[in-house]
Amino acid sequence: DTGVSQDPRHKITKRGQNVTFRCDPISEHNRLYWYRQTLGQGPEFLTYFQNEAQLEKSRLLSDRFSAERPKGSFSTLEIQRTEQGDSAMYLCASSPWTEKGETQYFGPGTRLLVL
């Protein structure tokens, strides 16, 4: 059973640089979610896909953030012109959309530090 994987696990960058994260969901899951988590907080929703369609984005997601899920498989999250406030753990989760109480399967996260 291969779970959700994320790459890289850690990223250190300088302010103003662009970064891209990858998420590989569980293969049969058609929903994929991105979250941001800061210290002492729960995951904060950023965006989600059903197959290749991006269905919803959080109002908190600035124009510097973009996500794609080509072909409905893996997904990428890009942050342009990073700022120190972008430092956080970025979590990816996938789920099989079958019922109201769908379980989310999380990856280990990518920890971003913007200097």
Added chain:
Amino acid sequence: GDSVTQMEGPVTLSEEAFLTINCTYTATGYPSLFWYVQYPGEGLQLLLKATKADDKGSNKGFEATYRKETTSFHLEKGSVQVSDSAVYFCALSGTGGSYIPTFGRGTSLIVHP
């Protein structure tokens, strides 16, 4: 909007002590309720869930009952182990036609031998 409130941590217990982590929620309609656990260095994983009022979710000795009248979903375990040390997140989803979950801030549990 929907919200989840958890008791603040850290909760510090000795091994074999009784655990309660409180969770209350505000939501429209009838959400599904979840407890997720995050061990150090790992992603969140589902611990248990309940999809309708009066349902009890249980797993690994943990239990939580969906109480609609008090809008609560408190997590309990009769005898904790050192290996239960982790951060526990209460969450809800499925309100207003949206399946996007809302998470609480998490409660850190530390169990001493």
